[in-house]
Each structure stands twice: as structure tokens, then as C-alpha cells.
Amino acid sequence: MERTNARYAITMDASGTSRAGEVILSDGTAVVIRPIRPEDEPLMAPFHAGLSMRSVYQRYFHLSSLEQRIAHSRLSLTCRVDPATGLAIVADRVTADGAHEVLALGRLTRTEPGAAEIALLVMDRWQGRGLGRAMMRALVAHARALGVHRLHGDMLADNDAMRAVVRRAGFAVQPVPGDAAVLRAERLLD
Ligand SMILES: CC(C)(COP(=O)(O)OP(=O)(O)OC[C@H]1O[C@@H](n2cnc3c(N)ncnc32)[C@H](O)[C@@H]1OP(=O)(O)O)[C@@H](O)C(=O)NCCC(=O)NCCS
Numbered sequence: 777m778e779r780t781n782a783r784y785a786i787t788m789d790a791s792g793t794s795r796a797g798e799v800i801l802s803d804g805t806a807v808v809i810r811p812i813r814p815e816d817e818p819l820m821a822p823f824h825a826g827l828s829m830r831s832v833y834q835r836y837f838h839l840s841s842l843e844q845r846i847a848h849s850r851l852s853l854t855c856r857v858d859p860a861t862g863l864a865i866v867a868d869r870v871t872a873d874g875a876h877e878v879l880a881l882g883r884l885t886r887t888e889p890g891a892a893e894i895a896l897l898v899m900d901r902w903q904g905r906g907l908g909r910a911m912m913r914a915l916v917a918h919a920r921a922l923g924v925h926r927l928h929g930d931m932l933a934d935n936d937a938m939r940a941v942v943r944r945a946g947f948a949v950q951p952v953p954g955d956a957a958v959l960r961a962e963r964l965l966d
Pocket residue numbers: 830831832834835894895896897898899902903904905906907908909910929930931935936937938940941944
């Protein structure tokens with residue numbers, strides 16, 4: 777099992793499907809970071825219910841109600857990402873009674889050939905335990921495996937946690953011309 781400060785390695789099985797990576801958070805919780813799958817849809821409503829409006833705004837740059845976020849039409853798309861457009865990963869914890877709980881969601885969305893946008897969302901109760909950092913490492917590893925050479929993402933300028941995550945992952949952070957409220961992070965992959 778990997779510690780949150782270890783590298784996240786992606787291995788491919790015979791069908792080319794990315795396998796999961798295991799990490800241990802700073803509080804000792806073990807989570808599996810893996811691609812999202814259609815069967816995860818029932819787990820996404822509790823995940824969204826565990827998000828504060830602040831986290832929702834920081835992720836989407838606008839507010840949306842829990843009802844809107846957990847609509848079947850939306851969640852079914854979240855859980856069935858077209859590989860041509862990108863991928864989504866989740867952090868999956870197994871609770872004491874054996875149930876699965878999604879603690880975080882990460883996205884890689886292809887924007888142009890060789891480039892992809894990254895986005896992260898960690899359930900509020902699980903923030904500050906190294907999960908954002910581990911999810912970012914996983915997204916970078918998936919991006920490499922997919923042949924992505926440039927990663928980019930926007931964040932609100934006062935989002936100190938995301939600024940720390942991207943800086944630690946080697947992204948350069950620049951202001952967005954004409955929008956003082958937003959910063960753009962970018963990293964070229966070897
Ligand atoms: C941003 C986010 C993904 C970070 O995830 P996290 O699990 O809380 O972050 P981690 O525990 O991995 O911490 C990562 C770094 O941020 C720092 N950090 C965490 N919370 C912080 C805060 N509130 N203020 C300042 N720094 C903070 C940590 O100290 C750590 O820094 P280090 O690597 O230098 O030690 C999470 O807070 C989140 O989902 N926020 C809402 C959605 C969002 O903002 N998404 C980003 C735009 S797409």
C-alpha cells in the first residue's frame with residue numbers, strides 16, 4: 777500500500793484498463809483511488825451530500841443545489857465517462873461494515889490533442905488529510921498513461937488548498953488576464 781507521499785503508479789491489465797492504486801491518508805485511513813464506474817452512481821449522492829456550498833463553488837465556480845447535482849441524468853454521465861473525452865477517478869473507502877464510500881472525485885477532460893484539464897473535489901469532512909495531493913498524483917499518472925503532454929486547470933485565486941496541491945505537483949500558476957478572481961495552473965509532462 778502506498779503512503780500519500782509515495783508515487784502513484786498506474787498499471788494496465790490485458791484489456792488496457794487502468795487498475796487501482798492504494799494510498800494511506802495522514803490519519804491512517806486506507807483508500808483506493810481508481811477509475812469511476814457505472815456501479816458507483818448510488819455512492820455519488822452521499823458524496824455530494826457531504827460537500828459544502830463553498831467546496832461546490834470552488835469546484836464549479838457557481839452554486840448548484842444538491843438536487844441538481846445528484847439528478848440521475850447528471851450522475852449517470854459522471855459515472856460513464858467517454859474515454860475519448862477523458863476520465864474520472866474516485867477515492868473509495870471501505871467502511872467498518874463493508875460498505876463503499878466515495879470520498880473524492882477527480883477529472884481529466886481532454887481539451888485539445890495532447891492536453892487535458894484537471895479538476896478535483898474532496899468531500900469536506902475528508903479535506904486536509906492528503907487526499908487532494910494523492911488524487912492529483914493519480915491524475916498526473918493517468919494523464920501520462922493516456923499520452924497527455926500538457927495539464928491545465930483554473931482555480932479561484934483565494935483557493936489556498938488547491939494552490940498548494942498544484943504547486944506541490946509541479947504546476948506553474950499564472951493570473952488569468954482580465955479575471956483577477958481566477959488563477960490558471962499549467963504543467964508540461966515529459
Ligand atoms: C482543493 C482540494 C482538492 C484539496 O484537497 P485536500 O485533500 O483538502 O488537500 P490535501 O490534504 O491533500 O492538502 C494539500 C495541500 O494543501 C494544503 N492545504 C489543505 N487545506 C488548506 C487550506 N485550507 N489552506 C491552505 N492550505 C491548505 C495542505 O497543507 C497541503 O499542502 P502541502 O502539500 O504543502 O503539505 C479540496 O480542498 C477540495 O476539494 N476543495 C473544494 C473543491 C476545489 O477547490 N477544487 C479545486 C478546483 S477544481
